[in-house]
Every structure is written in structure tokens, then in C-alpha cells.
Amino acid sequence: MTALSDVSLTVREGETVAIVGENGAGKTTLVRHANGLLKPTKGSVLVDGVDTRETTTATLSRKVGIAFQNPDHQLFSDSVENEVSFALRNFRFPEELVAKRLDWALNFFGLEQYRKSSPLILSGGEKKRLTLACILAWDPEVVVLDEPTVGQDSLQKEKLAQVFRMLQSTGKTIVIVSHDVEFLWPIQPRLLVMSGGRVVADGEISKIMADRELLEGARVTQPQLLRLYSGLRSRPATPFLDVPDARAWVAGGRAGRGVG
Amino acid sequence: MSATTIRLGGKKVLASVEGLSFRYPDSQKPAVKDVSLEIGEGEVVLLAGPSGCGKSTLLRCLNGLIPHMYPGDYRGGVTVSGLKVADTPMSTLSQSVGLLFQNPENQIFMFSVERDVAFGLQNLSVPREEMRARVDEAMRLLGISDLAQRAPHELSDGQKQRAALAGVMAMRPKVIILDEPTSLLDPKTALDVVSLIGRLNRELGITFIVVEHRLELLIPIADRLIVMDSGSKVMDGPPREVLADPRVEGYGVSVPPVSRLYNALSRDGVRLPRVPETPEEMAEELNAL
Numbered sequence: 146m147t148a149l150s151d152v153s154l155t156v157r158e159g160e161t162v163a164i165v166g167e168n169g170a171g172k173t174t175l176v177r178h179a180n181g182l183l184k185p186t187k188g189s190v191l192v193d194g195v196d197t198r199e200t201t202t203a204t205l206s207r208k209v210g211i212a213f214q215n216p217d218h219q220l221f222s223d224s225v226e227n228e229v230s231f232a233l234r235n236f237r238f239p240e241e242l243v244a245k246r247l248d249w250a251l252n253f254f255g256l257e258q259y260r261k262s263s264p265l266i267l268s269g270g271e272k273k274r275l276t277l278a279c280i281l282a283w284d285p286e287v288v289v290l291d292e293p294t295v296g297q298d299s300l301q302k303e304k305l306a307q308v309f310r311m312l313q314s315t316g317k318t319i320v321i322v323s324h325d326v327e328f329l330w331p332i333q334p335r336l337l338v339m340s341g342g343r344v345v346a347d348g349e350i351s352k353i354m355a356d357r358e359l360l361e362g363a364r365v366t367q368p369q370l371l372r373l374y375s376g377l378r379s380r381p382a383t384p385f386l387d388v389p390d391a392r393a394w395v396a397g398g399r400a401g402r403g404v405g
Numbered sequence: 406m407s408a409t410t411i412r413l414g415g416k417k418v419l420a421s422v423e424g425l426s427f428r429y430p431d432s433q434k435p436a437v438k439d440v441s442l443e444i445g446e447g448e449v450v451l452l453a454g455p456s457g458c459g460k461s462t463l464l465r466c467l468n469g470l471i472p473h474m475y476p477g478d479y480r481g482g483v484t485v486s487g488l489k490v491a492d493t494p495m496s497t498l499s500q501s502v503g504l505l506f507q508n509p510e511n512q513i514f515m516f517s518v519e520r521d522v523a524f525g526l527q528n529l530s531v532p533r534e535e536m537r538a539r540v541d542e543a544m545r546l547l548g549i550s551d552l553a554q555r556a557p558h559e560l561s562d563g564q565k566q567r568a569a570l571a572g573v574m575a576m577r578p579k580v581i582i583l584d585e586p587t588s589l590l591d592p593k594t595a596l597d598v599v600s601l602i603g604r605l606n607r608e609l610g611i612t613f614i615v616v617e618h619r620l621e622l623l624i625p626i627a628d629r630l631i632v633m634d635s636g637s638k639v640m641d642g643p644p645r646e647v648l649a650d651p652r653v654e655g656y657g658v659s660v661p662p663v664s665r666l667y668n669a670l671s672r673d674g675v676r677l678p679r680v681p682e683t684p685e686e687m688a689e690e691l692n693a694l
Contacts, residue, residue: 296618298657364592369662
């Protein structure tokens, strides 16, 4: 079975790229090529100019951090703090820096109270946050997140959106695999749509998300604010990106018509 | 049983939780704090709230994992389908209360789909012919009869979730508890699973209690939305009403964009004729303004 076929794409430094598509489309397989966990059987993958077949995953990981979809495939330490510091020590960070990064990561992801606990006792959502904490603690240049919003409540999702803005503002390259179109929409990433092991669309999220036929084929649904925008008789030139945007438009329209 | 004859909005009470509190042994604070609620037969109840609010603990109390498998400080009572959960063995409870996990991989593990669907019945030593009939019926209901001989690893994620649900259905439970049933599914497959839940509810009257963060998916089929925070039940009502209550956003519930917009517009003094459940409904109402 071929999980990916004839995929070609370039991700530039500092770009935010989201990948959507049906279950089994090849999204996870594709991103696992980014740190050499998987190597292509045909074609090649270059990371910062280096062919992934000519180096090790350990070396590539310093540059590319991947947070897995299923935390149970990633977590293995006896305590949350050892889980986070494992990679930092592997990368030979000095001990003071290990301590500093550990504190930051646990604090930021609301895991401080579990510092000494086994990762196994965490809830699904907490495990997920721990995988993100582990990756972001070593500050890779490329951050790959496979379904980061699964099991997260709105407060955690807002925090995750903050992490995105922070990573974007520091020039990091972000690749996110997600089914959560409501989470992706306000971020307005470059969007890749995958289906049956191929990339079937690549471009601006607002253009691609307007193409219902394409979405249907990849089993993706439109975000609510775009559906709302499409149903309006009179509407602004571009779709609403978030709720405040839509609210401002309604307020403006009322002012324009002299209502309210 | 007298407990099942009380009526709730014209419906029989199927499950009742009275003054329930539960504290895990290593924990200082109770995970569930003095919760009381009644669930009517045939209702689809959506349970929401921030991580750690106690919703998973409440589910465990409803299906008997608490107190039978998880020890701890248990107060109050839970009755499901006339059975007092704390006094009823798991094997008996499992015939009234079905549970579907978030990840179907934790639920299907046999060599073929049909063996997986039969697994629970086998454990109950159901006679062979009856098992056959119930397995076939469950597979037909879930539209997976043609997959009977397939190995679980050959299935797509949506098919796996349907196979797991068929295994639950074969037990012919009165109520099915689903813990984030769509979180690993692509949006379209998630919608398919939701409409399947809606169909099983309408056609067979099965009661569903669903924990789900993607509220926008479930709202169209839910009769009721219960919000929990710090172990307590803080809101309970029809989804339209709960989502139109300004407090809901403060509880860490992922309120769908359309409901957030409705609430923001209400604050601005824009009164829409009704609380919209879908973007299309909202567009219609804005067009009419």
C-alpha cells in the first residue's frame, strides 16, 4: 500500500501551514517525514537543505519538533518533569537551562501540579498538552502539531491560539494537522488539503474553504463564519475571520441604515 | 420500580443522580460535588465543561466504573434504569448502560468485526442463536454488515467507530454513554456518526449521554445541554437556551461561533427573533433585519 503518492511541496521559513483531509488521507504520514521518522521510498525530503535519508532523526529533531496525535505514542517517562527534561538533556542543554525551560513549559501548559506525577494519570487533554510542552521546551525552529486541539476545552484552545501567535511572532515555522476547522479559520494559515495520499489543494484558506466540491471530496466541512457569510444577501468584500469581525460588520450595517 | 415511574417533561426518568459527590483517593478536592439530575428516557444529553470539571467522573458514576472499579469517597446515589449502580454488578449494568470510548482502537481488538461486535455478549454467555441474531441486527443498524469478516485494522476510522458502536448496540442497552466519540474523526465522518446517533435515538428510543468539545456537531440532535464546572452542575437546559446565556462562555465551553456572535449582538442591543442553531439560520435572521 502506498500511503503517499507523488507529493511535492515547499514550506518556507516562518510560514504557518495547516493540513486537512479525510481520516487516512496521509496527513500524519506526510508530517512524520519532517524529522526523518519516516523516509521516502521514492523522491526526497530536504529539511534546511539536508536530505533526511543522510542524517538521523535525533539530529533533525533539534530543528523539527513533532507533537504526535496520540500522546501514548510519545509519553514514556515515570514523571511529567522527566518527560519534559528528557529531550533537553539529550540535546545537552546545561542544567540551569533545563530547569528554566521545564518551569516555563509546565507553567504555561497548566501542568505544574503534576510535576512529580506519572504521565499515565493525566486526562487525555492533559496528556496532549504535555506533548506540546515537551516539544516547545526545546524551542525547535519548526513545530509540527498533529491534531493539537483534540480533547481541549475553549480556555485551552485559546491558550493554544496564543502559542500560535507567539510562535508566529518569533518567526517559527508551524505545521498543524487538524480536523478542527473552527480553530484553523481565524489563524488563516496556508492550507493543504490531502485526499487518498495526495495533496489535492494548496493555497489560501479563504479560497480553498469556499470550494465546496473540493471540501466534500476530502470530507472537510466549512467553518461556521464562512457558512454565515455565504448565506448573507448583502455582505462585506471578505469573509469574517472571527466573531468580533462579524459583530463589527453588523454594528456598522445598522449604523449605515440608521437603525438602532 | 418506583424511581422509573416519575415523569420528566412527559418522559419517564431513565437515570437519576441524587446528591452525588466523589473524591479520588489521592485527591484533596472531590471530582464531582453534590450533583443531582434526572435524565428522561429517549433524551440526547450533551455534557460539557472545561477539562477537569468532573464530566468524565460523572460518566463513570453512571456506568458503574465508579464505585466498582475506581475506589474513592462516594456519597449520594445513582440509579439507572431502575438499578442502583453502587449495588449492581458491572455485568448486569453493562446490559443497560453501554459505553463508547473516544478511541475505538481501545474497544475493537478481535480478529474480525463480527467477533468484536459479539464480544460483550460472549462474556455474558448469551446462547449462540440469540448472539447471532443480535450481532447481525447490530451490524445492520450500523450499516457494517458487509464488513463482518474484516479485521479491525483494515477499517477506516469511521468504520472502526461504527464497529465499536455496533458492539455496544448488540448489548441492547437503554442508554449509551459516549466520551468524545468524534474527536478523532474528520469533520464529515464526525457528522455521519452524529446523524447515526440521532437515528438510533429517534427510531429505537435509545437515550444518549455524550461528552463532546465540538458542540456545534451535536447541538442539532441534542435535547439538553448540561454544563459542569469544578465538579458541580452549573447549567442545564435546552441547548438554545444554555448557549444564549451569557454565563456559558465563562465556563470554558467551546461555544460555537454562531452562538458567540448571537450573544455579542444581544449585548449590542441587536435582538434576533430566535436563537440560531446554525450559521444558515443566523444568515436568514440577519438578512431579515
